[in-house]
Amino acid sequence: MSLIKSISGIRGTIGGKTGEGLSPVDIVKFTAAYAAFIDKTTPADKARRIVVGRDARLSGPIVSQLVTSTLASMGFEVINIGLATTPTTEIAVTGENACGGIIITASHNPSQWNALKLLDANGEFLNDAQGKEVLRIAADDDFEFATIDKIGSIQYNDTWLRRHIDAVLALPLVDREAIASANFRVAVDAVNSVGGLAIPALLRALGVKDIIELNCEPNGRFAHTPEPIPENLTQISEMMRSGIADVGFVVDPDVDRLAIVMENGEMFVEEYTLVAIADYVLRHTPGPTVSNLSSSRALRDVTDALGCTYTAAAVGEVNVVTEMRRTGAVIGGEGNGGVIYPAIHAGRDALVGVALFLSHLAHEKVSVSELKKRYPAYAIAKNKVQLTPGIDVDAILEAIKKKYSNDKITDIDGVKIDFHDSWVHLRKSNTEPIIRIYSEAHSMSEAQKLADDIISLVNEITKK
DSSP: OOEEEETTEEEEEBSSSBTTBBOHHHHHHHHHHHHHHHHHHSOTTSOOEEEEEEOOOTTHHHHHHHHHHHHHHTTOEEEEEEEOOHHHHHHHHHHTTOSEEEEEOOTTSOTTEEEEEEEOTTSOBOOHHHHHHHHHHHHTTOOOOOOGGGOOEEEEOOOHHHHHHHHHHTSTTOOHHHHHHHTOEEEEEOTTSTHHHHHHHHHHHTTOOEEEEESOOOSSOOSSOSSOSGGGOHHHHHHHTTTOOSEEEEEOTTSOOEEEEOTTSOBOOTHHHHHHHHHHHHHHSOOOEEEETTSOTHHHHHHHHTTOOEEEEOSSHHHHHHHHHHHTOSEEEETTTEEEOTTTOSSBOHHHHHHHHHHHHHHHTSOHHHHHTTSOOOEEEEEEEEOOTTOOHHHHHHHHHHHTTTSEEEOSSSEEEEOSSOEEEEEEOSSSSEEEEEEEESSHHHHHHHHHHHHHHHHHHHHO
8 A cells, every 4th residue: 555645646556454554534634724824824804714625536426525525524615526637626716706716536546546735726736845745734733624513514516627628728829610611520539537528528529520429428437548648648649550640638637738639540659749839839829838847948949939938847736837837938847748829818728729729730731740840859768776775865966067067957857968959857755755867859769868978877876
């Protein structure tokens, strides 16, 4: 069993002993701690209202009942929006004028996992200090349930997916007329979660008539490992090779990541989801862009080519959003297929990604594979080094910085070394004794060679 307590929320495997898995006791405890934090930090004149949405995984109904009942027991009015994507829940928080929200989803984790993702009144994830305070409240049992005269309520509202789609359609850069006229044939793999409700409904609203639905029944029985990366997408890739569709879209269980499959069955590559959409956005509304340090350099190259400014942020959606707000970015996100378009809201949103990508494709009047050829060619290798507990990871990173002191170093999140046509980024894990090593170059062999050199150096340092 596993239970991981972090600033971004609580995730774990369902069942087990208290404190060892995501048991009912743990769900109640951390929900109550979050409610106590929200109560303490919300102005007295604002309604005590919290939005709750969930993905379709098998444990969702039970976890939702525990979460909503606990929030009501803490004196809150709960708006339960039921099956909902992560971005839908984020939009609902502000739409309901709520003071917070909880998304019940373990994102791309397998079906035995679930999690509580915690939002503030802006529908955005808690920052580092806020997350730590929730964990402190939980550790100290520093919360108190409401007496009978102050007990809260639970209301159901199933309108938010439709309202989310309407908000996407209202975006000036979403060209429904061009999409409908293009007569796209679109395949969708929603891994049997809420994307099976959201993405086909969005496509129909965009005027797409030919939709091939794969794993779109939201029953929580994931048809494949749910992370939308190439090794997990063989089913849709094989189907696309037959020429059945012009483009394929794949989302994770909570629909905040978007992977694209080209008409020939090959991956567009999730790093390039953001790159292509940023290209479209910048051509119509020039402005700054932001991605995290572990994302492809291709976004920087496209941004520079269009005369705009690129900035890198520390890894983590909340850090990207903070940097986007600081720079006034018009588009940003993460290289895992997470598109953040602040014109609608400050969170990763696959629905927005689908609508903007199809608008781009309709305007360019080329195939997806031809579109991909327009962008700088990079490959990212993702590795990790397992360390024995007790090793001083910070000392290792400091030694790496010293070794490469003549190169461009960024240390806002681990250590990133930028070379002329490649880079490598080392970060320590917050949950296990490992160093994650991401490297990028113009070919996978070059990227892996760069990673191997760094791994050898790390092993050499740990032996001393």
